Amino acid sequence: MSEDKVVDVAVGVLIREDGRVLLASRPEGKPWAGYWEFPGGKLEDGETVHQALVRELDEELGVRLADSFPWFVKEHRYEHAHVRLHFRRSRDFFGEALSKEGQDFGFYAANERTPGVLLPIDQNILNRVDLPDVWEDSTAVLTLSENALHATVVRDRKYRFVGARCGNLDDVMKAVAMDFDFVIVKPEVFEATLWKGEPRLPTYVEDVPASDLRLWQDRGAHGVKP
Numbered sequence: 001m002s003e004d005k006v007v008d009v010a011v012g013v014l015i016r017e018d019g020r021v022l023l024a025s026r027p028e029g030k031p032w033a034g035y036w037e038f039p040g041g042k043l044e045d046g047e048t049v050h051q052a053l054v055r056e057l058d059e060e061l062g063v064r065l066a067d068s069f070p071w072f073v074k075e076h077r078y079e080h081a082h083v084r085l086h087f088r089r090s091r092d093f094f095g096e097a098l099s100k101e102g103q104d105f106g107f108y109a110a111n112e113r114t115p116g117v118l119l120p121i122d123q124n125i126l127n128r129v130d131l132p133d134v135w136e137d138s139t140a141v142l143t144l145s146e147n148a149l150h151a152t153v154v155r156d157r158k159y160r161f162v163g164a165r166c167g168n169l170d171d172v173m174k175a176v177a178m179d180f181d182f183v184i185v186k187p188e189v190f191e192a193t194l195w196k197g198e199p200r201l202p203t204y205v206e207d208v209p210a211s212d213l214r215l216w217q218d219r220g221a222h223g224v225k226p
């Protein structure tokens with residue numbers, strides 16, 4: 001099979017104080033025009049993901065992004081392109097959004113209906129915004145052991161989030177293939193579960209204090225499980 005060209009895309013998950021996330025419709029003239037998405041766009045030469053986001057948010061919506069955290073990387077093949085989406089979260093942004101390219105936009109929670117349909121992979125990702133930064137045991141979450149990655153798992157509808165404990169990148173990629181929502185890793189294997197320095201799923205680091213949250217988020221973790 002020939003390798004198709006992969007397009008790197010910076011995607012911003014801007015979370016307001018009430019937990020709602022900025023979503024916008026895709027402008028006319030682009031593939032999937034009119035579908036809703038997280039703001040972002042293709043990386044330009046030499047840009048980091050954060051720099052691309054700062055530029056795209058300013059260009060598309062007039063929003064100033066101060067800081068952002070790495071979240072995870074998701075690959076998807078569309079008819080028009082094979083994209084590698086680098087998602088980053090932010091709670092640190094300023095300015096009233098403006099429709100600079102004729103888009104509709106607004107802040108929405110995962111359980112709210114957007115005026116238009118979200119891009120195919122974005123609905124699942126919007127759901128993950130509600131994963132807490134500091135782990136809370138919940139009846140809505142199913143955590144599977146590493147062994148489960150080698151067995152057939154029936155995705156039970158009563159669970160909103162399904163994740164697995166992972167010891168290495170190979171296990172994480174299995175969890176990605178099974179469309180799990182998160183992984184839990186030990187601090188000593190955290191680096192070994194990253195793909196080129198970035199997580200492939202929201203990643204909790206286990207057995208570390210909640211006070212180290214910021215430190216782990218700077219390194220790419222979603223959160224901590226004390």
Ligand SMILES: Nc1nc2c([nH]c(=O)n2[C@@H]2O[C@H](COP(=O)(O)OP(=O)(O)OP(=O)(O)O)[C@@H](O)[C@H]2O)c(=O)[nH]1
Nearest residue numbers: 009011030032037038039040041042076081083119122
């Ligand atoms: N911005 C954004 N793009 C997404 C999301 N989900 C997703 O699959 N994509 C895909 O990532 C690619 C982003 O490209 P784009 O066309 O929006 O980028 P751009 O603004 O730099 O485009 P341009 O170079 O045509 O102006 C598209 O193929 C789009 O379908 C998302 O949530 N936000």
